[in-house]
Amino acid sequence: MKIKNITKRYFRTVALDKVSFEVSGDAITGIIGPNGAGKSTLLDIITGFQNPDEGEIYFNDRPLMAFKEKKKVLSYMPEHLEIYPDYYVDDFIRFIHRVTRYVDTDLIEVLNLAKVKNKKIRYLSKGYHQRLKLFFALSNTKKIVVLDEPFDGFDPIQLIEILEFIRAENRKGRTFILSIHQIYDAEKICNHYVLLNEGKVLTRGSMQTLKQTFGDESSSLEQIFMRAIQ
């Protein structure tokens, strides 16, 4: 997937300024940046939930701009999503299964959703609500999965399980684009990074490339990010 010169303005504020990068098929790409960097706007544009003012997106060297086309290859979990609070977890899962005709029992097991299936969604803890959101984003066979702040609300053990599941899905051939503001979490899962600040791409590439540009062999992602901002 190629993202070329994406620009988005809200009146006079430039939210994204000629953002360009590439996502390879086997990558887990992390969009890293502080709050207000433009991460969610970028993901909204990539997935078609917002239109850019300028710029193009290509998939397999073909333009991919219409939402109708995008939703065939992209699955998106937005950060702000409150799944039907009055539904029971089981009801929601069944609704998704019936509509998509795709049932992945491993996914329900890994996300441990069976434990809360009798609960109303409004009574779920933040971690389990996050799992349900992940269930929705992963309950399909779409090639690219875009997750906005997917690890918010997970405890360390839950996080290990989820990260392992994402790696396994990635090994099966799915591409992941993740927006993460917790740099430590990003370092655990991503193998490709796009550092974003104030709507601009500071740098992008693998950890090795970032180290060569903004640090040395021992630099952490946090140090690299701080140097890139400076």
Add this chain to the structure above:
Amino acid sequence: MRSFLILSLKEIKDTFFSKTALLFLVLVSLIIGYGFFSAVGLYSEQSMAAVNNLLYARGFEPVPGVFGPTYGGLFVLFSLFLPFVIIQLVSLEKGQNTFSILTQLPFSFKDILTAKIIASFLFLLFVLMLSLPCIILWRLYGGHIPLNELILLISGYLLYGMFVVSVSFFSASLFDSTANASIFSIFLIISSWVIDFGSNMNMSQALSSISAWTVTKVLKYFENGILSFTAVMYFVLVCSTFFVLTYILLRFDLKGKWRSISSTVILSLLAMFILSHIALNIDVTESHRNSFPANISRALKKVPNLEIDIYMEKGDSRFKDYQRSFLKKLSLVKNDVKVKMMTGDELKKSYGLFVYKVNGKSEKTYSNSEQEIFPIIFGLAGISVGHGSEKTNFPGYPLVVKGKLSVIRYTYYLLIPFGMILAFVAKEIKLRRRFKK
């Protein structure tokens, strides 16, 4: 198709099993019950004098006498409370961002909106079905049911309900918060009342012109037993416009939304303008209370190029009487009559005058009575009125109901509200039990 059915089922559940819907249905039951109880009581009381008086009995018609007031309460409920039930179908999806779920599933925006419209339509049908016991009870009391007129009345309220649904959807798509959407929706609906009020108070000429096209005025056709093609198409057009605007506003992927919105509004206004020039009306009342006698109607149809100049203010009670008893009936027979309201000095000079013109010939009168008007018109046109049934054979249906009215109270104040509350609670308990297993 299968996916769409699953989606529609979800929307139907969301619409029917919300707490707001339950509250609304209980209110509907109480209001219908009260309306029917009062109307039957009054009708019955007045009928006592008419039972043995054939002439007086002709004035007793079940639709304006009983069913009109019964459904009248629905008008207020639809206007002021229905938006709260409907708005959440869109605004909750927007607020919780669950549109992002539905749109990623194999549903188009059109599918999602259509499913919501179907669910709302079925909800309205259910609301109107709550009046079924009234019709059954009326029949059991020995009352007459003018089926065509009653169906027309119910259809009118169904269309008005759909109008409220479309306005609610539009408001919800326009605003992010449910509260703002509700206020805007009620503002749009009530503005129709304000225009009517302004028109009735003769506040301005512009208001009077607009008031002919307010929903409340158009609904009057259905309430008065006139099947009007224009009125039906008016509701269809207004509802479609609001639904299309909702569709445009909800589509986050659409570029140039304002262009689409302005095109839709312009096209709708154009269609409305064309519609205002079509008058296809049928009087479906059994008494033909909206029509002239058959021989007069036949003769009027033959009158070519009829023009009427009226030297009177619209607020004048004589004009209102003339409009009600003559112009409205005339519009059902002839839709090409040119009626001109005179203004300025001309109006002052000849106040109170009616001038009838047929093919260049004209005649003046100060009378607004049919007995005076018809000879003038037919004289100008050189047409003789053929013989026919001057009077209708409508006998009238007075009905004295004695001591059985408490059934209405039990049905609408207890049975239906508690039945619905029980159904709601039972559904919740059933769900909990299912999940506990």
